[in-house]
Amino acid sequence: MAARIATAIHEHRLLPGTKLGEDRLASIFNTSRARVREVLARMARDQMVELFPQRGAFVAKPSIEQALDVFEARRLIEPGVVQRLVRCMDNAKMRRLQAHIKLEREARESGDKRATVRLSGEFHVLLAELAGNSALLRSMRELSTLTCLTISLYESAVNTCCLVDEHEAVVTAIAAGKSEEAEQIMLNHLNHIQGSLRLEADSDEADLEQILGDLL
Ligand SMILES: [Zn+2]
Structure with a gap:
């Protein structure tokens, strides 16, 4: 149950704020309501679900502040993941990375948006898994x-998420053992994702003078 709900969230089938009625x-x-409650409590610990007394469980809805915190944390963690991965790279790991890139490319080329968005998130989790630090992996998950919830909430009109070309560039730099280059590509990549979202200000702080002035 948890896995299916998680997949639905990662594929943007279940959107932030959706009620998850027991x-x-x-x-x-x-299954029983007790079992459902248990699963929802676990998903709440993983930040995927929010529980409200009297009202029940909802798909988590990160605020702009939380979203900015997430990107800041990712900029701190992911260059470290990449650096660690360069040090412990081997043929088996490289094959898994390349297989993943191939899946991403196929999903994108066939226009499967749901698979594309899920696979692009999984790429980053795979890097952490292959880097072999369980605490980093848990944080990255x-x-x-x-990030996935943030993208469905704050995506601007242009549909950007992870670009498979940037993932490929990270993998190429890792394969060449170029740690610093891989870290820099990762940072640029995270900045691109953040830049494609509208996280500047809450809508209740809109620039009324400019928006309405333009219409006069
Ligand atoms: Zn990405």
């Missing part, structure tokens, strides 16, 4: 989920 989930998954 009765409906119990009936969909043919959480950050990747929060």
